Amino acid sequence: MLFNSYEFLLMFLPLCLGGYYSFSSVAGQRAAIAWLALCSMFFYGWWNPAYVWLMTASILFNYGAGLLLASRHRSKPLLALAVAANLLLLGHYKYTDFFISSANALAGLDWQLHNIVLPLGISFFTFTQIAYLVDVYRGEVREYRITDYFLFVTYFPHLIAGPIIHHKEMMPQFAKPATQQITAHNITGGLVLFTIGLAKKILVADRAMEYVGPVFTAAEQGASLTFFEAWGGTLAYVVQLYFDFSGYADMALGLSLLFGIRLPLNFNSPHKATSIIDFWRRWHMTLSRFLRDYLYIALGGSRHGEPRRYLNLFLTMLLGGIWHGAGWTFVLWGALHGAYLCINHGWRAFCAGRKALLPPALRTAVYGTLTFLAVVVSWVFFRAHSLDGALRVLEGMAGLNGVTVPLKYAEKWGETGQWLAQFGLVFDDNLFKGGKQVSQILWPLLVIWLLPNSQTLLRHYDVTVSEFSEQSRFAFRPNAATLLLCLVVLLYCFTHLTQLSEFLYFRF
């Protein structure tokens, strides 16, 4: 079930929310938690009921393993076994076909692909539970009720595409009776945040999408992309991915707030980052946190000298890439970010103690632009289905296949056009659609760069458990104008849900 569907908005959400607060007032907190866990299982089963059993088995296994770990006083073999079981499950569903196709390609084998369907959200619920097991082993977890644990894993706002929640920030909220008390403040924050997220998805991400597919598909099929085609497709993807994923995160936070539960933040204006280090503190923040706490530190972090630290950084990002998807493009994407981070740390070490050459404002602009370009290049690998396809897009972006604008501009630009043609500009119809496409990409980018993000706008509503630092003189306040604006946006989005499109991060 998608958040942007009529069945969710008209059926599931009212029933789930109504039941939650009714159970809370009539039968108490435990009943409300159980109801929410049950609804979350139904939400998951809507996609494919068969996988409800898989998730239930995974939850029961991990809850049991947690109890055992707690009672056997930090047994390392038991932890290793439990984590390995989780990774095996993930590996089976996510990486079996990747392994087979890679083996076929490298060793010239002819093993049959299994065409395994990836259960929705498996990457998210596996990581959530591995973190739980590690913390039990570390002695950082007190005993939880099984209903709380069930809800912790299945909680529907985060289940399919994150954020990757942590038991330490969720379980206390489930246990607190005040959570199940309906408050107007939470409802306002939740409704407004959900509206913002829905608008990001419907008004921006889904519109940018139409410029992405044709370019990347053509690249896969061997097309030589010209400069504007390649940049047009790639920047449209940057817009689509950010607004899709952050839109989902806003909806998740907003929905959760309706239930009085605060989720961790997943985005903090990542494209305003002025370095790659900064980018990863702002993009998919809960994944970065997981990778840092449970992978980078487990690998040794910075405890074994600088070279090892760089290696650990690189390996962490490489594995982060593989987590996103079973394909060599994701491996390369992870490796690229690993390399970026190593260079960034090296540059910082080099600059430490030296006088800056550029004034602060110019430095911010230069570093911000460089960071954005580096990230854009990496997204090409993230979106492409093959390395060949990615390289073809990058060739186009480098201008190796010339610069072409739509044929209609030959007449419109008149003599200026003829003058530009002398320098190699070609007028012809291709996948670049001209002005309309530029505006569909440009205005969302300006929104990304110039406007405050959702949580900053809603800072008076305490929408997340995470800390964030962005400042702005704009803040949401309930009044007639914001009421009208919310109503218009909500109605517009609600009446434009007919072209349902899935969220990009559902596949990870």
Place this chain on the structure above:
Amino acid sequence: MALFPLQDKTFNRWLVGLFLAAVSAIAAFNLVINPFAVFPVARIAGISDVHNMTNARLYKTFLLRQREVDGLLLGSSRVEESMYPLAAAWPGMTVYNMAMPGCSLHEMLRNLQHAHALTPLKQVMIGLDFFMFSAYQEVASDFSEDNFAVEADGTPKPPTYVLRTWANILFSADGLEKSRDTLKASRKRAMPTHEDNGMTYIPLHESVVHDNAAIYRIFDSFENNYFRKNSFWLNGPNSTYTTVKNLSTGATTYDNLRALLDYIYANNINTHFVISPIHVRMLLGLDGIGLWPAFSDWKLQLTRINEEVAARHGQPPRPLWDFTLVNDHTTEWLPEDPRLPQPKKGLAWFWDPAHPKPSFGNLVQEKVFITHQEDAIGVRLHSNTVQAHLQQQRAALDAYKEQDPLTRDAIRQRLESLNTWQWIKP
């Protein structure tokens, strides 16, 4: 500075209340007007009785639920605009023209499955077009799997499958817009867009090509649209035409044809295939772009695949007719052609270069269902004769180019202006 500050509680009440009120009003309006004729409510004269059916996919699939249709026409706008079911061709059958603009092979299969699941079909005609086999043909914006009574694998859906579509119409801006159009059209007593049998409404078509100037404008528009890059034909990588959908698996759109044929032969449906007629200007365009070899190969593949699937099912191949021939009908001159002794009004056989008129559609139906006679207008394709037929058509086009340099040069000029003259190299 805040204008009329509100308490959270008041804000929430107003937001939710106004939202629910607006949504209820939209749903009530859409239900009463019933713009796609999918709800079981009565039509109200002057309010909801003239339907402006731009969403043919939705309208037609739901309309089949209300009728026991046992004769079906499938295809693209070429069939939709030209095939008025002839009583003699469909004896005793309730026939419906379920062709749709830009229809794909997959869509035709789904429409066929849907119709056959609702009422077993006695006879079907399927119009095939070259553009349908482009691997890069875009899915029509109003296509939805939700509209069909069966799943793609043939499993029947529960009757509640209509609920999602109903919700989409009740609450959507698209539904609201179409309700408004329906209301306006009904109040003005405007012409409907479709005949009762699913064909586009003939008087409406005639009003569009009301004078010769309009015909020339329409020819310009269609030719520019078909001949340019990234449109119906040249929409593959580097603006090429390709039937290959997936380079790594080698899957092509011919696999979609095989799926359609498999369904027809497996269910033993009496089906007749036609390659719909187009004006010679379109054939000259195909040739000028360099697509003639691909066009000929496409006909060859259709013939072979039809026979191959028929043999696999142990049945005789269903008839496949080619009407894209160079003949007196398809070479009809435009109404103000300088070679005419005096300008005529309109065209006899075509609405525009890509769409034949019902006059031509009648000829096609007569040949396919009644006389079965092959001649210069239509030829049945068999694998043992198709090569000779293709060579003969190549020669006929070359001869026509010699005969009619005016049209030949006009098409060349248009292709040059679109950068597509000889775009596909041999």
